[in-house]
Amino acid sequence: MNFKxxxxxxxxxxxxxxxxxxxxxxxxxxxxxxxxxxxxEGTLYPALHKLENQGLVESYEGAEKGxxxxxxxxxxxxxxxLAKDRAEWRELSRAVTMILGEA
Amino acid sequence: MTNGLDHWLxxxxxxxxxxxxxxxxxxxxxxxxxxxEAALERGATAEAAEQEALTALGDAKAANRQYRRVLLTSxxxxxxxxxxxxxxxxxxHRPARTLLPSLAVAALLAAAVLFxxxxxxxxxxLLLAGVGMSQLFIVPFLPVYTPARSRVVRYVKxxxxxxxxxxxxxx
Numbered sequence: 076m077n078f079k080x081x082x083x084x085x086x087x088x089x090x091x092x093x094x095x096x097x098x099x100x101x102x103x104x105x106x107x108x109x110x111x112x113x114x115x116e117g118t119l120y121p122a123l124h125k126l127e128n129q130g131l132v133e134s135y136e137g138a139e140k141g142x143x144x145x146x147x148x149x150x151x152x153x154x155x156x157l158a159k160d161r162a163e164w165r166e167l168s169r170a171v172t173m174i175l176g177e178a
Numbered sequence: 179m180t181n182g183l184d185h186w187l188x189x190x191x192x193x194x195x196x197x198x199x200x201x202x203x204x205x206x207x208x209x210x211x212x213x214x215e216a217a218l219e220r221g222a223t224a225e226a227a228e229q230e231a232l233t234a235l236g237d238a239k240a241a242n243r244q245y246r247r248v249l250l251t252s253x254x255x256x257x258x259x260x261x262x263x264x265x266x267x268x269x270x271h272r273p274a275r276t277l278l279p280s281l282a283v284a285a286l287l288a289a290a291v292l293f294x295x296x297x298x299x300x301x302x303x304l305l306l307a308g309v310g311m312s313q314l315f316i317v318p319f320l321p322v323y324t325p326a327r328s329r330v331v332r333y334v335k336x337x338x339x340x341x342x343x344x345x346x347x348x349x
Binding site: 096097098101114115116117118119120121122124125128142144145 | 190204205206208209213234236247249
């Protein structure tokens with residue numbers, strides 16, 4: 076499903092509970108959407124770098140099963156941005172539902 | 179590394195700077211390996227697992243377009259290097275860091291004093307020297323660390339060089 080423009084918010088949501096590396100972020104989004112949001116994973120990292128440049132996430136070197144991994148964690152600004160995105164999405168969703176009706 | 183992944187990475191890092199290329203290759207290879215291992219655990223053959231991991235990455239050209247918006251391209255990296263070569267030359271020596279910019283300021287102050295006292299030829303020479311040294315030794319202390327600022331510095335330098343030339347040949 077095309078969800079262009081929502082990927083940054085989905086990444087931020089995937090990082091709310093705990094820091095994750097890129098692959099786990101992609102898995103988290105797919106699992107939470109029950110496979111509906113199946114995006115191309117090559118676009119995940121540019122989005123992560125953009126969020127990092129904006130100060131919404133920060134990265135650090137970590138390890139998983141003895142292998143080095145770059146982990147990402149959400150910042151305070153990232154949490155604020157996610158809260159704003161959530162509010163906007165609820166409003167948009169409510170408006171579209173009023174027009175198209177409940178699923 | 180498989181040929182398919184190598185080809186994908188070459189396309190995704192086209193025109194990227196050396197550092198950006200290294201970063202992209204590292205993160206995509208890590209991602210690819212995890213996706214491949216997950217497919218193998220689900221029972222896929224080695225070949226199918228590689229294909230699945232590669233397909234999941236999507237279009238390399240689309241990734242390249244997005245990477246170039248957020249990571250330095252080779253052209254931008256070259257612009258930064260050329261725009262701030264003085265930084266590396268001057269700032270690598272602690273005494274020079276203070277002495278050389280002071281010389282530039284002293285030359286400009288002396289030129290101002292000589293202009294006021296009417297010694298125009300000497301003043302003009304000192305002005306030329308001061309402007310030249312300022313370009314070389316003061317720029318490193320300016321916050322030039324983005325391609326946009328580097329371009330501005332380059333235009334200012336060209337303007338100063340033009341001004342220098344015009345002052346030199348003025349009768």
